[in-house]
Amino acid sequence: MASKVPEIRFAGFEGDWDKLPLSEYLTTSKAKNRDNTFGKEDVLSVSREFGVINQIEYQGRSFAGASVTGYGIAETNDIIYTKSPLRDQPYGIIKTNKGVPGIVSALYAIYHPNDNIEPDFIQTFFDKDKRLNDYLRPLVHKGAKNTLNVGDDEAILGNVIFPKRDEQVKITESFKNIDALISHQVDVCEKLRNLRAALLTSLLPQGEETKPRVRLDGFTEAWTEKSLDEIITPYKEIVETPHDGYDRLGIRSHGKGTFHSYVPKGAELETAQMGVVRPNNLIVNITFGWELAVAITEPSDEGKLVSHRFPQFSFKEKNVPIFFRYALINNRFRKHLTLASPGSAGRNRVLKIDKMLEYKMLVPAEKEQKAISDILSGYDRLIQLNEQKLDKLRNLKQAMLDKMFV
Structure with missing residues (x-):
């Protein structure tokens, strides 16, 4: 017999939880907007992430029809079930x-909570996807489209298996606390990303600007326009293609960095040789260069293998590789790569390296490159640490959803 007691429980609560139909806790609402008390500005949406939220606030405009007469009225603390698959x-x-x-x-069902249920407990209970899907699957029939x-x-x-209302309240309070921590951490990450973006546009020339809007203390020397072939030089380190498995490097489009995947024995490329990746190189996918599939390699990329479609370039003296992660990989460079990749969309567009190397950009002296990259990379590390903290909080909530319910 399945347990009717959660694995983790607050002190002071004992006995089995009750297994009852959800209808014992909720009553179907029949209230309709027949007298047009509510208008289009009052239409609500139901979001997986944000819950019940004003539609205009959430989506920027109302998607209601010409008339909202007959729409269901959702009072505060009502439960809403949206019959739309995600x-x-x-x-x-x-x-x-x-x-x-x-x-x-009418796509939404509305329910009033009975006296034996804490309204927020319902949402918390169904926040776990598996529990939600397991509950609805036997009840819902999928039709055409x-x-x-x-x-x-x-x-x-x-x-459903629920505790008495006083225990529901205690559980709900604990989830309100973790949700508040998550919300705060989301705000922290967003503020850091906005600050980094502001620094990026201030410390590096934008568009046709000939100098940055803000100079760091101690730097007054003018920035010099250079073509890319004055900054980088081709780098090749060739090995025979392994036949016993190897780690492959790929490049995400839109300047989103590199990723790794393991190629097992028997799935290797049908090519005799491959290139070895080294850190602090510029690397580009010539097939998707027009989508800004470009990166500056990191220490974690060391030793990974790539095909001939991923040429590498090392940086010449007096150039700080990490600086170009911020100064080079941007929309302006993407436009240049698009022009340097003739042909139709997809794999038929192949980047011409000689054209890529004609790209011109403003570059400061080596010391200023390092000072700028130190600041921006410091913010990147800070953002990463806070995103890791956010992930831990979200994982903690998922563990609570697993352990604190039956």
């Missing part, structure tokens, strides 16, 4: 309206 929630999602009253279309067929009353006939 990738990870193929039977829809269930959220609590934690904000002001509003209206939703992936429509979800289930009546409002039928959607709450499935069984």
Whole structure:
């Protein structure tokens, strides 16, 4: 028999949780906007990430029809089930309206919470995708074009295992605390990314600017225009293609850096030789150069292998490689690579290296390159540390969703 007690439980609570139909906790709402008390500005959307939120605030405009008469009224603390499939929630999602009253279309079912349920507990319970999907799967019938067929009353006939209301409240409070920490950490990461972006546009010339908007203390020397072939030189280190497995390097488009994958024995490229990747090189995918598939290699890329379609270039003396991660890999360079990659879209567009090397850019002296890259890379490390902290908080919440429910 399945346990009716969670693995982790607050002190002071004992006994099994109750296994009952969800209809014991919720009552289907029949309230409609027949007198047009609410307008288009009051239409609500239901988001996997943000929950119940004003549609205009969330999506920038209202998607309601000419008339909102007959839309369902969702009061504060009402539960809303949206019958629209999402990738990870193929039977829809269930959220609590934690904000002001509003209206939703007929695609949504609305429920009033009974006295035996803490409204926020419902959303927290269904925040775990597997639990949500397992509950809805037996109740929902998928129709043509992936429509979800289930009546409002039928959607709450499935069984759930809930504690008494006082324990629901205690659990909900703990999740409010972790959600507040996550929300704060999201804000911290966003502010750091915005600050980094502002520094990038201030410390490096933008567009047709001939000098940066802000100079670091102690630097007054003019920046010099150089072509790329004055900055880099071809780098080749060739080995025979391994036949017992190897680590391959790839380049993400849009300047998003490199990634690695393991090529097992028997799946190697049908080429006699491959290039060895070394750190602090400029590397480009000539097939997708027009999508800015360009990177400055990192220490973690050391020793990875690439085909001839990934040429590398080392930096000449008095050039700081990491500086060009910020100064070179941008939209202006992407436009140049597009022009240097003739042909139609996709694999038929191959970058002409000689044309790429004609690219001209403003470059400061070596010391200023290092000073700028030190500041920007410092922010990158700070952003990475805070994103790791955010990941840990999100993982903690997922562990709580696993261990604190039946």
